[in-house]
Amino acid sequence: MSRLESFIRRMDAQRRLLNDAMADVADTPGVVLELGLGNGRTYDHIRENMPGRDIYVFEREVRAHPDCIPPDSHLYLGHVIDQLKRAVEDMGRCAILVHSDVGNGDEPASIDFGRTILAPALKPLLLPGARIISDQPVPVEGSTKLPLPSDMHHERAYCYRYED
């Protein structure tokens, strides 16, 4: 498979994974945390599919498409871990969906960061039943790893449901 085909399939699988998570939490109150805004395409997708839901974006430096920039009231600007701590102080246990794209896929340092730093920083924000979708492993204590779409490479994304 060419890199072009592989890229399209990966993007499509990520979209399906996100749609599945959004459907799963559709009837449960709670906010959405978007870690890493990037070009803002995923933010736009969540915003369109979860109208009226508060989406809080964590980003070091906003470089998204002008149409995809969250209001200042919903933007945590700075290092993700510092900002998650701020969010805990501001909102406490509040999140029903987390989409994280702050890793470097399967690189060892990224995997280590996800496991030992990001996962515990997320835990105090998660409501029971919260879904996490991430580009790196974030095995939050109390969460269960969920299967990916069958056509998605197992290191392309990680999906969890938090039950604690």
Add this chain to the structure above:
Amino acid sequence: MSRLESFIRRMDAQRRLLNDAMADVADTPGVVLELGLGNGRTYDHIRENMPGRDIYVFEREVRAHPDCIPPDSHLYLGHVIDQLKRAVEDMGRCAILVHSDVGNGDEPASIDFGRTILAPALKPLLLPGARIISDQPVPVEGSTKLPLPSDMHHERAYCYRYED
């Protein structure tokens, strides 16, 4: 439609457009010209689907994935118009497929460049029956504009067959 969905559909439509052009010229001798290498995904797709075909890449500065960098013998490095002139001197009328991604979509300066500078620079390289796919209009004299896939926005890509 969200920007994520729109992006996936656009990438997929571009892939289908390219596949259609590759199928159309499959039995006709001639080289491929790739104007703008970018991340190299399209180059990889053409290389995989047209094995044994010479693909000449025109790029100002190579920043592609290491697996998607053409050999020096097939790389025209520099401004695309200067390099197309070099290619005419080296190879003359040689190309059966041109994929161009050097424009800025529907911006006026890009449209003007495509029409008045790129199109005439391409003409002396094209074999009869050559297909052109481009992100900006390149109405080469003697070419016919072809329809896009029905789900593709008419300003997302331009497709031509050269018959002169």
